[in-house]
Amino acid sequence: MAEDDPHHLNIMYNWFKYSVSKVPPHVLHEQEERKWNIEYKEPYGRCTIAVRDIKEGEVIFVDHPVVTGPKQNSTIMCLGCYRRIESWDEYRCSKCGWPLCSAKCEKMGYHPMECQFYADSGYIPCASDFTEDQYVYEATLSLRCFCLSIYEPDKWKTLMAMESHNDPRRGTELWEREEANVVNFLKEKVKVSADPELLHTITGILDVNCHEVRSTLPGTKDEYRVRGVYPLCAMMSHFCSNNTHHTLMDDMTMVVMASRPIKKGEQITATYTHILSATTERRKHLKFGKFFDCVCDRCKDPTELGTYFGALRCSQPGCGGNVLCTDPVCITNDAPWKCDRCRHQIPAETVERLNKIVYYELRQHEEGDIAALENIFKKYQFVFHPQHFHLIGVKHTLSQVYGRVSGYLLPQLTEAQMQRKIECCQDLLKVLDVIDPGISRLRGLTLYELHAPLLLKANKAFQSTNITKSEFLEKLREAEGYLRRTVYCLQYEPVSAFEGEICKISRNSLKELLSWIEVVKGLPSEHFLPECVDLLPPTAASLTEEDLTLESLLKKLEEQ
Ligand SMILES: C[S@@+](CC[C@H](N)C(=O)[O-])C[C@H]1O[C@@H](n2cnc3c(N)ncnc32)[C@H](O)[C@@H]1O
Incomplete structure (x- = not known):
């Protein structure tokens, strides 16, 4: 240095x-x-x-990025453009023989750097049993890093200035895995004449510093996921x-x-870890992959900044307290959990076992199986604090699937299901306001999910003349506010990404909603309940997708 x-x-x-x-x-x-x-x-x-x-x-x-390349456990992908490749024989690089999309990809991205090494060594992954050779894509990113030392010395210098944590990593499970899959592979099969310690430094730098890069192939909707430094x-x-x-x-x-x-x-x-996971999981993940013990304000606080994200309900009859970890940043993760009212104590191991059981149950159901998710929710709603990460996790999934999966599309939702979608979004947002305030993708997407049932409910009440004008306008403005904040949160997302697309849809919906609000302001009072009458329960009239659009509402209005 x-x-x-x-x-x-x-x-x-x-x-x-x-x-x-x-x-x-x-x-x-x-x-x-x-x-x-x-x-x-x-x-x-x-x-x-x-x-x-x-x-x-x-x-x-x-x-x-100093460099990008395949992630761990990557499927067969084009090393030029990162497209997923279905068959080994689609196209092979004319120099090294690795599968690519086409001749164009031979010269694309970083492939030309590693190509010479693969060509000289004659190493090609085994097409008949790829599971045997799955790590070769992961190793390719390390090889690319090494190639920077030959072809791009400035980038190499920058890469080498980054943290590798070789000392705490040495001898760990991660080190052993990388020694077998990357270091030995590059030395023995690709004949890279580098010091093994240097190759370990490269794998360490990648482990400690990489970001997942999720993007789409130009001109397509095909997403790819790689790693980048x-x-x-x-x-x-x-x-x-x-x-x-x-x-x-x-x-x-x-x-x-x-x-x-x-x-x-x-x-x-x-944040290097998942924001919607609990302290023990986050800290374990950070320790295992990034080699430090997080002692941030959220980790130190047993209530996780007042969200009670890891808290259990006290099981003692009539107590109603919250059971919290007595020392969430304890290095050994075995501090007992105690009720904040009756001081009843539970060993850390019991809490961990319970969390594992719920994780297991959640993994058993099919994606989008609303009934199964609701059953899990019911089963555990009195075991965990209402804002516990398992319950919020279920609500997060429910907020996305109600209105989107077959049999539960937005127009098919019952009044109760629409209300459930609204409640799931609102409860998730309450937690996000504390742990992830401000601009966030998750907030943007959740606000979008929230505006739709609100608008649908309001329009439905209007169509059955079940709402006063001021109440209707209030509901429309509420939906407008959510749409505005969706756009605010997602405005920076590239249009090719899912979030960018939602942002675009939200901008259009917002324009439409603003015109609708103007129309409603001018409507005569006979279209509404008189202001003094209480809102009657809305009827369960059948709805179609059109009910959400301004055109269909105007049409219905003209027919009346
Ligand atoms: C991506 S690097 C960040 C830059 C690093 N500090 C450096 O000097 O290169 C990640 C490493 O930074 C350190 N680090 C990051 N956040 C930390 C935190 N909240 N507490 C302690 N160490 C942290 C850890 O050593 C971790 O492995």
Whole structure:
């Protein structure tokens, strides 16, 4: 390490300059002052600190991948464009013989770098038993990294400045797996003449720093998922309730923005784990894959910032208290759980066993099996706190499947089912407001799911003259608010992505809804219940998909 730059900060700042020079000025101006510094702080290592207040939604930086390539357990894919390949014999690279889409892909992306190694060694994965050779795609990304040392020295320097955690990784299950699948494979089968320690450093850098890259193939709806190393993104520390939102553009540029206001001096943070998992699971995942013990505010707090995301209901008769972990950041994960009222105690092992049983039950049902999900919910609703991650997880799934799966399409939903969809969305949003406030994909999608049954219910009440004008307008404005916030949360998503598509649909629905509100404002009072009469229960009239559109409502109105 250079003595005047022991933490390689200059390499990271240089990477930033390179990244900025590659993005269009409407995203980030080269002249714009940097909003962050990289500092070294225990226990985080290098981390990104705001040098001024940053507003919600402000772009903080853009980043480019040093390298991208297949993930672990990848299926057969084109090493040029990443399209999934169905058959080994679709097309083979004329030089190395690996399956690709076409001659065009031979020169695409990073493939030309590894191609020579595969061609020289003569190694081709076994077409007759791919399960034997499944790891070769994962190893290809490590080979690509090694190739940077030959073909792209600046990128190699940046990659090597990243954390590999070789010492804590040495001898772990992960290390042994990578030794067999990557290091030995590259040494013995591909004849890479690199020091095994260097190859382990590469696998470590990938484990600690990689981001999943989910994008679509140009001009298609075909999604691909690979891994990429984004050096600046990787400088952000992990917090279980983070303050950034990142969006991947179609050209694989990562745009990082503030998901909520960030104060000068505050760390700019990302989350490396699933936000909707509980403290024990998050901490285990971070320890296993990223080699640190998270002690963020959410992890330290047994109530997870007041959400009670891991809490159980006390089983003692008449107590009604919440059973919480007495020391959620205990290294051995075996601190007992105690009721916050009667102090009844449960061993950590029992809580873990219970969670495993529910995970198992949840995995047993078919995707979108509403009846099975509702049964699991009923079975456990009095075992867990209403905001427990299992119940919220079920509600998350229900919020998406009610209205979308066969037999439960939006127009087919009963009044009670529509109400259930609304309740699931609202309960999920309540938790997100605490652990993932501000701009988030999950919030955007959930708000979209919430607006639809609300609008449908309101329109249905209007059609059966079961609502007063002011109540109807209030409901329409509520749906408008949700649509506006959907667009706000998803506005940065590329249109090719599912979230980008939902954003586009929401913009159109919003325009339509605003016109509808104008029409409703001008409607005479005979179309509504008199203001003084209580709203009657809505009738279960059959609905069609058209009921949601402005045109169909106007048509019905004219017919009346
Ligand atoms: C993607 S890197 C982040 C940059 C890293 N600090 C560096 O200097 O290269 C991930 C590593 O940073 C450290 N780290 C990130 N978030 C942390 C946190 N909340 N607490 C402790 N260490 C953290 C861990 O060593 C982790 O493996």
